Amino acid sequence: MTVELVIFDIGNVLIEWQPERYYDRVIGRARREAMFAEVDLHGMNDDIDRGGDFRDTIYAAADAYPQWRDEIRMWHDDWMDLATPPIDHSVRLLRALRAKGIQVQALTNFGIGTFALAATHYDFLNEFDKRHISGHLGTIKPDEEIYEIVERECGHAPGAILFTDDRHDNIETARSRGWQTHLFEGPGGWAERLVAEGLLSAEEAA
Incomplete structure (x- = not known):
């Protein structure tokens, strides 16, 4: 899909x-x-x-x-x-996707207070189309409930979602629900996946 x-x-x-x-x-x-x-x-x-x-x-x-x-x-x-430093290449990928008009959201285990603090230091945390913050939702990855909430709120079929996370257990729950997934092991591999999916050109993903 x-x-x-x-x-x-x-x-x-x-x-x-x-x-x-x-x-x-x-x-x-x-x-x-x-x-x-x-x-x-x-x-x-x-x-x-x-x-x-x-x-x-x-x-x-x-x-x-x-x-x-x-x-x-x-x-x-x-x-x-x-909570430092930012991973600059990943930030560029986020912004490149947004520049192409591709919808980009966040799904993160983050506290209410910690996210508010981080968002004052890192502007890119305010650039998502929607943010699913565990502290506000009262449940964390890899619990099924947080993925269910995202599916209800995002407006897209599970198979149309591409999700990247650095933890195997978080990825496995998403995969079990039919999401497309990418285990993040560095921004280079994530860039290659976005190019392979036709979402970015090699130049845009650099």
Whole structure:
């Protein structure tokens, strides 16, 4: 089926999301590994992505682990240092698709507060035709519910959707629902897929 709608994940597709890298730089790898082994920080972030309050969720976790209080609070206080840098080639692809009149939406695990903050730093997050933000929807990928919501709201048949995400489990749920998918392993491969689908020329995808 012809692609009518392109959907981008955001973390590690348009913006690098590597909290471990931030902590390695700030507190050192050994301390970071010890903290991540003791505290489920990614689980904490999932709670935010499901709609939990950005500051309250993190500060509650910090209070629960006083030996890591300052470090855990960095997840909130220095959040933009975790969500960086933008993946410039992917941003160019987003804009090239929009310039061709192709509908482009976002489907992302992102908190209400974290997305609002990111959108003030990265203009391209405001350029989608529609954004499906997990924090606002109260459910996260790869749960079936969030894909069902997108299908109801996007106005396109599942087979007309091309979705890229960096996580296998998120891709598999989309594929099981009949979406066309691309596992994002770098912007070069995503550019090639968009060219292969006839959505962009090689020059437009460069």
